Amino acid sequence: xxxxxxxxxxxxxxxxxxxxxxxxxxxxxxxxxxxxxxxxxxxxxxxxxxxxxxxxxxxxxxxxxxxxxxxxxxxxxxxxxxxxxxxxxxxxxxxxxxxxxxxxxxxxxxxxxxxxxxxxxxxxxxxxxxxxxxxxxxxxxxxxxxxxxxxxxxxxxxxxxxxxxxxxxxxxxxxxxxxxxxxxxxxxxxxxxxxxxxx
Numbered sequence: 001x002x003x004x005x006x007x008x009x010x011x012x013x014x015x016x017x018x019x020x021x022x023x024x025x026x027x028x029x030x031x032x033x034x035x036x037x038x039x040x041x042x043x044x045x046x047x048x049x050x051x052x053x054x055x056x057x058x059x060x061x062x063x064x065x066x067x068x069x070x071x072x073x074x075x076x077x078x079x080x081x082x083x084x085x086x087x088x089x090x091x092x093x094x095x096x097x098x099x100x101x102x103x104x105x106x107x108x109x110x111x112x113x114x115x116x117x118x119x120x121x122x123x124x125x126x127x128x129x130x131x132x133x134x135x136x137x138x139x140x141x142x143x144x145x146x147x148x149x150x151x152x153x154x155x156x157x158x159x160x161x162x163x164x165x166x167x168x169x170x171x172x173x174x175x176x177x178x179x180x181x182x183x184x185x186x187x188x189x190x191x192x193x194x195x196x197x198x199x
Contacts, residue, residue: 005067006033006049006057013045013061039065 008015008031016024017031018038033039033049041047041063049057059065082100089096 003035004032004052005035005037006051007031008033008047009050009056010048011045012047014042015045015047015059016040016042033067035067037067039063039067 008027008029011027011029015027016039017027017033018024018040019034020036024040027039027047039047039049039059041059041061043062046061047059049059051057057065086096086100089099
């Protein structure tokens with residue numbers, strides 16, 4: 001019997017487990033994933049797995065996952081003397097990373113290869129401005145649709161034709177005239193006539 005590498009905790013849509021012989025089984029919540037099985041979520045599926053090591057794995061739509069790289073963790077892999085040595089080194093004021101054996105970090109790149117200097121696996125990239133003017137081309141025609149006759153006539157239709165015409169004419173006329181005429185006329189006339197006659 002195959003070892004169990006995980007358990008389905010939550011599932012959305014249809015998710016299938018594919019056995020090494022190619023047979024497919026529809027997964028439901030609580031199902032076990034066996035060693036060597038692959039999971040296919042499809043275009044609308046998603047699943048959450050609880051792995052044997054206690055970690056959780058979420059797979060979204062259109063995901064294909066292979067369980068071959070997953071192994072169950074046994075307690076015999078951890079040496080208790082290593083833990084005691086690390087604790088003693090810390091208690092003595094030493095740096096455990098300096099006195100203990102280095103952890104396995106995978107194969108080191110050969111000299112002259114990208115990443116050999118201890119950094120990432122890519123070399124640097126230099127982009128130079130060339131001043132070249134290019135015509136962007138999509139590789140296919142991008143013009144709009146042509147219509148044979150550009151003068152298309154629109155036909156207007158009446159959506160609601162009611163033969164009963166209702167006309168309401170309400171006329172309100174108010175004429176109020178206020179006329180105020182104030183006329184003030186002052187005429188003062190002063191006439192002085194002095195006549196002297198000697199004879």
